[in-house]
Amino acid sequence: MKKTISGIRGIFGEDLNLKDIIEFTNNFSSLIKSEKCVIGRDTRPSGKMIQETISAVLMKNGIDVFDLGMVPTPVVFRESRKYGAGIIISSSHNPIEWNGMKFILDGRGINEKELPNIINHQKILKSKIGKIKQIKSTYVEDASKIIGNVKNSPKIVIDNGGGAAKDFAENLLRKIGCDVEIINQELLGCSRGPDPTSEELIELSKITNDKEIGFAFDLDGDRLVVVRKGKKQTPDITLGLGVAKSLELGYKKFVLSLDTSVSIEKFIKEKGGIVVRSKVGEANVIEDMIKNNSQAGGEGSSAGFILPEFNYCREGILTSGLIASMLKNSKFTEIINYMENYFQIREKIKVDSNHHERIIENVKNSFMKKYSEIDTRDGIKAIIDEDTWILIRKSNTEDIIRISGESNDKEKCKMIVNDTIQLVKENYEKIR
Structure with missing residues (x-):
C-alpha cells in the first residue's frame, strides 16, 4: 500500500481492504470543517463497494455526502470547491486491480502537513448523522x-x-x-x-x-x-x-x-x-x-x-x-x-520501497562526485548543462524508483539514463 499526498493506493483485497477504507475515511473526516463532502469514483470494478463504504463512514461522522457517482477526478475537484471537501475513489493510472482514495480540501489535494491526520488514527465524536444526496456536475x-x-x-x-x-x-x-x-x-x-x-x-x-x-x-x-x-x-x-x-x-x-x-x-x-x-x-x-x-x-x-x-x-x-x-x-x-528539439526518457525500476531511501542516498553521493550542479528537493537531480539533466526519485504511487532524463542530444540522453539505471541496479544488488 502507498500512503502519500497523491492518495492511498493498493491492490484491493490484498494490501488495501474495506477495514483500511473505513479507517482512512474516519481520519479524513476530522479535517472536514464544512461537514460536507462530495465523492465520485472511476470505472474500476471495486469502486462502487468502496464508495458505499466511504459514504457510510462520512454520514456516521455527521458529514453530508454529495454523490456524483462515476465521474473523472477533475469533476470531483471542481465540485469540491462548492462543498469544502471531496474524496475520489481511484488509483489513477495504476493497474485495474488497484484502487485507492484521493483527498480534497478547499478545492486542492491534501499537503504534507495534512497527510499524518489521514494515516494516523483520529477519534471523532458526532451527535448527528449526515445525509446523502445524488448530484450532477456543471463541469x-x-x-x-x-x-x-x-x-x-x-x-x-x-x-x-x-x-x-x-x-x-x-x-x-x-x-x-x-x-x-x-x-x-x-x-x-x-x-x-x-x-x-x-x-x-x-x-x-x-x-x-x-x-x-x-x-x-x-x-x-x-x-x-x-x-x-x-x-x-x-x-x-x-x-x-x-x-x-x-x-x-x-x-x-x-x-x-x-x-x-x-x-x-x-x-x-x-x-x-x-x-x-x-x-x-x-x-x-x-x-x-x-x-x-x-x-x-x-x-x-x-x-x-x-x-x-x-x-x-x-x-x-x-x-x-x-x-x-x-x-x-x-x-x-x-x-x-x-x-521536438529535446528528447526525454522516463524509466522505472521495481524496487522494494524499504530500500528506496538508501539507494537514492547512494546515487546522490555518486552524482555529487560526477556533476557540479545538484538539486535534492525531490530525490536527486543533476543539471549537466543548460539543455541536459537527470533525475532519480522514489514514486509516490508505486513500489518503483523513477529515472527521468532529457537533452537536446538524443544519444547523450540515452547514455546518461542508461548509466543511471545501471547505477541503481548495482546499488540494489548490494543491499538486497
Missing part, C-alpha cells in the same frame, strides 16, 4: 465558458481507455464545436491499459492518420496524452500545449515540476514569463502555485496541465478542449516544433 458548462467556441469543426478522436472521462470529454468537445469519434469507451474489451503515458496507443495512432488530433485519457481522466499524425507525443507535449495556450491568454507566472522538460521552461522565459520549479507530484505543484500566486503550470511526466482558476488538479478534460481551440493557431505548431 462541462463551466469548462466550455473557459474555452469558448472552436471554429471549423476539427476532427478529433477520443481514446477513453475504459475510464470515467467518457461522457465528459465527448460532451465538452462536442459542445465547443468539435467533430468527435470515440474508441475504447468501455473498460470491458478495451485495447489498452489504464495509463496512456506508458501505452503505445496503437489503435488511436492508426485512426488519427486522417484526423487532426487524438486524445487518450487515463481511468480517472486527469492524464491526457496527445496523438498527432499517427504518432504518440511525449507526456510533456500536453503540458507544453497548455502552457502555450496560457501564454496566448496573457498569463506569465508558471510552476513546473522538477521532472518537466526544460524546453517548456525555456519557451516560457523567451515569451517573457516566469518559472518556479516544484517537487514532483500534483499536490506539490499546486502548493507552490498557491504560494507564488501562479496562473498555470503542471507536471510534464504525468501529462498534466493545471489551470488554478478552474481546478487545483491535473486537468485532462479541460486541456483537451484548450488544445482543440489551438489547432488552427500558429502557437500550436510553434510549441510542438520547439519541443
Whole structure:
C-alpha cells in the first residue's frame, strides 16, 4: 500500500481492504470543517463497494455526502470547491486491480502537513448523522465558458481507455464545436491499459492518420496524452500545449515540476514569463502555485496541465478542449516544433520501497562526485548543462524508483539514463 499526498493506493483485497477504507475515511473526516463532502469514483470494478463504504463512514461522522457517482477526478475537484471537501475513489493510472482514495480540501489535494491526520488514527465524536444526496456536475458548462467556441469543426478522436472521462470529454468537445469519434469507451474489451503515458496507443495512432488530433485519457481522466499524425507525443507535449495556450491568454507566472522538460521552461522565459520549479507530484505543484500566486503550470511526466482558476488538479478534460481551440493557431505548431528539439526518457525500476531511501542516498553521493550542479528537493537531480539533466526519485504511487532524463542530444540522453539505471541496479544488488 502507498500512503502519500497523491492518495492511498493498493491492490484491493490484498494490501488495501474495506477495514483500511473505513479507517482512512474516519481520519479524513476530522479535517472536514464544512461537514460536507462530495465523492465520485472511476470505472474500476471495486469502486462502487468502496464508495458505499466511504459514504457510510462520512454520514456516521455527521458529514453530508454529495454523490456524483462515476465521474473523472477533475469533476470531483471542481465540485469540491462548492462543498469544502471531496474524496475520489481511484488509483489513477495504476493497474485495474488497484484502487485507492484521493483527498480534497478547499478545492486542492491534501499537503504534507495534512497527510499524518489521514494515516494516523483520529477519534471523532458526532451527535448527528449526515445525509446523502445524488448530484450532477456543471463541469462541462463551466469548462466550455473557459474555452469558448472552436471554429471549423476539427476532427478529433477520443481514446477513453475504459475510464470515467467518457461522457465528459465527448460532451465538452462536442459542445465547443468539435467533430468527435470515440474508441475504447468501455473498460470491458478495451485495447489498452489504464495509463496512456506508458501505452503505445496503437489503435488511436492508426485512426488519427486522417484526423487532426487524438486524445487518450487515463481511468480517472486527469492524464491526457496527445496523438498527432499517427504518432504518440511525449507526456510533456500536453503540458507544453497548455502552457502555450496560457501564454496566448496573457498569463506569465508558471510552476513546473522538477521532472518537466526544460524546453517548456525555456519557451516560457523567451515569451517573457516566469518559472518556479516544484517537487514532483500534483499536490506539490499546486502548493507552490498557491504560494507564488501562479496562473498555470503542471507536471510534464504525468501529462498534466493545471489551470488554478478552474481546478487545483491535473486537468485532462479541460486541456483537451484548450488544445482543440489551438489547432488552427500558429502557437500550436510553434510549441510542438520547439519541443521536438529535446528528447526525454522516463524509466522505472521495481524496487522494494524499504530500500528506496538508501539507494537514492547512494546515487546522490555518486552524482555529487560526477556533476557540479545538484538539486535534492525531490530525490536527486543533476543539471549537466543548460539543455541536459537527470533525475532519480522514489514514486509516490508505486513500489518503483523513477529515472527521468532529457537533452537536446538524443544519444547523450540515452547514455546518461542508461548509466543511471545501471547505477541503481548495482546499488540494489548490494543491499538486497
